[in-house]
Amino acid sequence: MNNEQIALIVEAALMASERPLSLEALARLFADEEPRPERGRLLEALEIIRQAYDGRAVELVEVASGYRFQVRKSWVPWIAKLWEERPARYSRALLETLALIAYRQPITRGEIEAIRGVSVSSSIIRTLLERDWIRVVGHKEVPGRPALYATTRAFLDHFGLKSLDELPPLPEVKDLEHLGERLAGLEEARPVEVSDGQG
Amino acid sequence: MNNEQIALIVEAALMASERPLSLEALARLFADEEPRPERGRLLEALEIIRQAYDGRAVELVEVASGYRFQVRKSWVPWIAKLWEERPARYSRALLETLALIAYRQPITRGEIEAIRGVSVSSSIIRTLLERDWIRVVGHKEVPGRPALYATTRAFLDHFGLKSLDELPPLPEVKDLEHLGERLAGLEEARPVEVSDGQG
Amino acid sequence: MGEPRPPSEPATDRPLARVRGQPLAEIPEDLYIPPDALEVFLEAFEGPLDLLLYLIKRQNLDILDIPIAEITRQYMAYVELMKALRLELAAEYLVMAAMLAEIKSRMLLPRPVESEDEEDPRAELVRRLQEYERFRQAAERLDELPRVGRELIPVHLETPQAKVVRLPPRVSLTELLSALQEVMARAELHQHHRIQRDPLSVRARMSEVLERLEAGRFTEFTELFDPAEGRAGVVVTFLALLELLKAALVELIQAEPFAPIHVKKKVA
Numbered sequence: 001m002n003n004e005q006i007a008l009i010v011e012a013a014l015m016a017s018e019r020p021l022s023l024e025a026l027a028r029l030f031a032d033e034e035p036r037p038e039r040g041r042l043l044e045a046l047e048i049i050r051q052a053y054d055g056r057a058v059e060l061v062e063v064a065s066g067y068r069f070q071v072r073k074s075w076v077p078w079i080a081k082l083w084e085e086r087p088a089r090y091s092r093a094l095l096e097t098l099a100l101i102a103y104r105q106p107i108t109r110g111e112i113e114a115i116r117g118v119s120v121s122s123s124i125i126r127t128l129l130e131r132d133w134i135r136v137v138g139h140k141e142v143p144g145r146p147a148l149y150a151t152t153r154a155f156l157d158h159f160g161l162k163s164l165d166e167l168p169p170l171p172e173v174k175d176l177e178h179l180g181e182r183l184a185g186l187e188e189a190r191p192v193e194v195s196d197g198q199g
Numbered sequence: 200m201n202n203e204q205i206a207l208i209v210e211a212a213l214m215a216s217e218r219p220l221s222l223e224a225l226a227r228l229f230a231d232e233e234p235r236p237e238r239g240r241l242l243e244a245l246e247i248i249r250q251a252y253d254g255r256a257v258e259l260v261e262v263a264s265g266y267r268f269q270v271r272k273s274w275v276p277w278i279a280k281l282w283e284e285r286p287a288r289y290s291r292a293l294l295e296t297l298a299l300i301a302y303r304q305p306i307t308r309g310e311i312e313a314i315r316g317v318s319v320s321s322s323i324i325r326t327l328l329e330r331d332w333i334r335v336v337g338h339k340e341v342p343g344r345p346a347l348y349a350t351t352r353a354f355l356d357h358f359g360l361k362s363l364d365e366l367p368p369l370p371e372v373k374d375l376e377h378l379g380e381r382l383a384g385l386e387e388a389r390p391v392e393v394s395d396g397q398g
Numbered sequence: 399m400g401e402p403r404p405p406s407e408p409a410t411d412r413p414l415a416r417v418r419g420q421p422l423a424e425i426p427e428d429l430y431i432p433p434d435a436l437e438v439f440l441e442a443f444e445g446p447l448d449l450l451l452y453l454i455k456r457q458n459l460d461i462l463d464i465p466i467a468e469i470t471r472q473y474m475a476y477v478e479l480m481k482a483l484r485l486e487l488a489a490e491y492l493v494m495a496a497m498l499a500e501i502k503s504r505m506l507l508p509r510p511v512e513s514e515d516e517e518d519p520r521a522e523l524v525r526r527l528q529e530y531e532r533f534r535q536a537a538e539r540l541d542e543l544p545r546v547g548r549e550l551i552p553v554h555l556e557t558p559q560a561k562v563v564r565l566p567p568r569v570s571l572t573e574l575l576s577a578l579q580e581v582m583a584r585a586e587l588h589q590h591h592r593i594q595r596d597p598l599s600v601r602a603r604m605s606e607v608l609e610r611l612e613a614g615r616f617t618e619f620t621e622l623f624d625p626a627e628g629r630a631g632v633v634v635t636f637l638a639l640l641e642l643l644k645a646a647l648v649e650l651i652q653a654e655p656f657a658p659i660h661v662k663k664k665v666a
Contacts, residue, residue, distance in 0.1 A: 012256035012274035016551040017281055029280055052255070057211035058555060071557045075211035079557070081228055082216055086565045095569065095577035103578060106605045106647075115585050131566055138608040141646050141664035148647070150605030159571050164602040168575065170582070215557045257553055268553035275549055286548040291444050294537035302536060314529055317445030317490045358543045359550045367543070370535040 006030070006037050007045040007052075014049075020066035094124045098133065102155070102167060106137050106148035125149075133158065205229070205236050206244040206251075213248075219265035219356055263355030263362060293323050297332065301354070302369050305336050305347035324348075332357065440480055446494030447530040449476060454527075461527055464520060466505055470498040497523065603638035608647065611663045616651065619659035 010026055023042055030036050037045075046067060050060045057075050060067060071079070097120050100112050112120050128134045133155040139145040151164070161167065209225055222241055229235050236244075245266060249259045257268050270278070289297075296319055299311045311319050327333040332354035338344040350363070360366065443449045453472050454461055477495055480487050504519040544550050611617050622639070623632050639661070642648040651660045 008256045009274060009277045012270045012551075013278040013281055015257045015268070015553045015555070016270050016278055018554075021281075025281075029278060031280070056251070057207045058214050069214070069555050071211045071215050071555060073559060075208060076557060076559045078208045079212040079215055079228060080560065080563065081230070082212055083560050083562045084565050085562055087567050089567045090569060092577060092580070095574055096581045098569075099574050099578035100581060102574070103601070105601050106608055116581055117584055137605045138611070138647060138663060148605075148608065150602075150609075158569070159574070165599050214553055214555045215560065217554050219552075270551040270553070272544065272549055275551055278551070286545075289541065291442075291537060294541050295444060295533055298533050298536040298540050301540070302533070314526075314533060315445060316447035316494070316526065316530060317488060357546045358540075359545070360543075367536075367539045370532050370539070 001030075001033060001037065003041060003044055003048060006041060007048040010042065010045045011049050011052075014060065014067060014069050017068070020063050020068040022066035025066065090127075091124075093118075093120070094127060097124050098128060098151075098155075101128070101134050101149045102151050102164070103170065105150040107150075108140050108146040108148055110146055200229075200232060200236065202240060202243055202247060205240060206247040209241065209244045210248050210251075213259065213266055213268050216267070219262050219267040221265035224265060260359065261361055262359055264352040267356075269359075290323075292320070293326065296323050297327060297350075297354075300327070300333050300348050301350050301363065301366060304349035306349075307339050307345040307347055309345055330357075440476065440483065440485055444534075445488070446473075446491045447527060448534065449473065449491070450494070451527060451531055451534070461524055461531070464524070466498065466502050466520060470495075470502050473498055599634050600637045600641060603634050604641055604647075607635065607638050607642060607661075608663070611648065611661060616660035616662050619650070619661055622661065 009029055013026065013029055014021060023039060026042055027036070027039070046060065053059055053069075057072055058069050059072050060069055093116075096116055097112055100115060101107055104111070104115075109120050109125065125134075128149075129136075131154075132152055134149045135152050136147040137150040138148045140148055156163065208228060212225065212228055213220060222238060225241050226235065226238070245259065252258055252268075256271055256274050258271050259266060260269055295315055296311055299314060300306055303310070303314075308319050308324065324333075327348075328335075330353070331351055333348045334351050335346040336349040337347045339347055355362065355365075358366075443452065450469065450473060453469055453476075454464060457468075459465070474495060477487070477491050480491070501519045501523060546552060607622055610622065623635050625632070627635075639648070639650075643650065647664060649662050649664055651662060652658075
């Protein structure tokens with residue numbers, strides 16, 4: 001078996017393995033070979049591989065427990081989108097809270113709770129604030145001075161609206177079926193992929 | 200951004216991704232680029248990669264849900280030692296059920312049972328659903344509205360196929376049209392033919 | 399079943415199993431497996447069609463020429479064996495036994511010459527066997543296909559620097575509105591929380607006005623109006639101010655008649 005063949009087998013193993021492979025683990029691949037390639041030849045094979053991947057997007061590196069292929073650092077930022085995860089969806093409670101803030105702004109948490117008939121968790125308010133969809137526009141002069149919430153420009157951007165006037169009036173909302181067509185038009189007009197972090 | 204750079208980013212992504220990447224997924228990597236490389240340039244990049252890996256231990260392949268790197272088949276036997284466990288064997292019941300869904304989709308469990316002549320255990324259906332090899336694509340409009348099953352892209356990916364057309368053709372055991380003649384021939388060979396006097 | 403066995407059938411000396419108290423001395427003639435492997439062997443069948451196909455193949459028979467009497471006899475021998483070995487005998491095997499017996503009886507019966515269009519009683523069985531055989535073979539071929547973890551090893555390299563970025567979910571306007579619709583339906587159940595039809599623009603303007611008012615500082619009334627918005631805009635701002643006053647969120651201060659009016663956010 002020549003060095004090129006050994007190198008290809010080692011390469012296949014390193015590409016297939018989920019963890020780094022030590023020289024001993026690589027040597028075991030050739031357990032049935034006669035003669036078994038010794039340590040020196042394995043190191044030569046690793047050097048052949050290293051050179052073959054010169055200029056490629058992945059490289060052979062040595063780490064504590066052995067050898068492995070990894071994506072070259074310079075290309076990692078380019079593929080960061082691979083690890084973007086979108087949680088499935090927001091809870092009904094969050095959407096209801098958001099809808100009430102949109103239609104009844106400025107509104108306090110207590111007022112939202114009175115209409116919804118259930119309490120609004122702090123985490124919902126926090127999520128909406130962090131998403132920059134709502135903000136505090138003042139405080140109601142009643143005991144406790146509760147915050148008054150209103151929607152933001154980022155909220156309008158996300159829903160593809162120029163202003164709050166473009167939200168369908170309440171009576172129409174009651175009749176969602178008829179609203180369907182109008183909404184379809186609105187949603188189509190939205191940009192395909194808007195980045196979420198509008199300023 | 201030139202084609203070589205696009206190719207390197209695509210290469211990095213395919214090497215790092217857990218699952219095959221579609222052209223759309225690859226295009227998303229360049230969402231912030233101006234201009235965004237269009238489909239044709241991505242295909243060119245894939246071709247550049249394919250050629251760069253000519254003669255290497257891994258190759259770029261296309262499967263149902265996109266592109267992936269995999270170890271060239273010729274080197275797989277050499278690295279089988281990396282896995283202590285033998286690859287799982289599937290029971291005949293599972294394979295027959297899967298074959299029926301693959302070739303006769305969409306199909307109900309009752310229809311599978313009618314052809315196999317035995318009941319299909321729930322655990323087989325569950326296993327196939329959990330592996331994401333089959334999914335429910337609808338319900339048959341008959342009493343009980345049984346689920347209609349079809350295979351998924353993940354099923355094709357698992358078998359390294361691009362589409363259902365690439366499945367081996369369903370074996371033709373005997374020409375069914377032929378059956379009539381053959382049976383007619385048998386008729387003559389049958390013993391005692393008694394007229395019952397109707398003629 | 400009580401059918402006499404053909405004289406050619408080989409017999410063994412010791413009983414293989416007991417069937418209804420009677421020793422079963424013979425292994426069905428094509429069963430060339432050690433008796434202690436029987437259970438495994440019988441469990442390997444995927445059902446009555448599979449067993450029938452096995453019997454037919456063992457005798458090198460063309461499916462189309464199945465000698466029903468012979469096959470039925472062997473099939474029943476297996477079913478008896480399964481019972482004797484207390485294998486869980488699926489109902490399907492018994493249904494098939496009944497079907498075979500029925501075909502057998504129909505083949506023995508004389509049939510009117512006229513009714514030539516009447517199908518050979520075996521035809522339906524043959525069709526089912528053939529259909530099953532196709533998928534039995536298809537399953538075998540499927541098993542032979544290269545697959546991930548066996549012949550196909552996809553590459554999935556580690557990318558140590560990569561971090562999972564969680565993106566917030568997207569919400570569609572329809573989702574938002576259907577949430578609102580639900581709240582409204584609920585709110586209408588209790589009268590006092592009826593949602594009025596305030597013009598949206600007024601409520602939006604209320605937010606804007608509040609925002610422009612710096613806490614504790616007076617803002618001139620006229621500054622809140624933008625003549626560029628035209629009459630409608632001015633009216634909306636005015637209504638918004640009235641609403642804010644009503645809600646005790648702002649106060650209006652006028653030092654003397656006809657002096658400039660100032661607006662101030664209420665402070666506790």
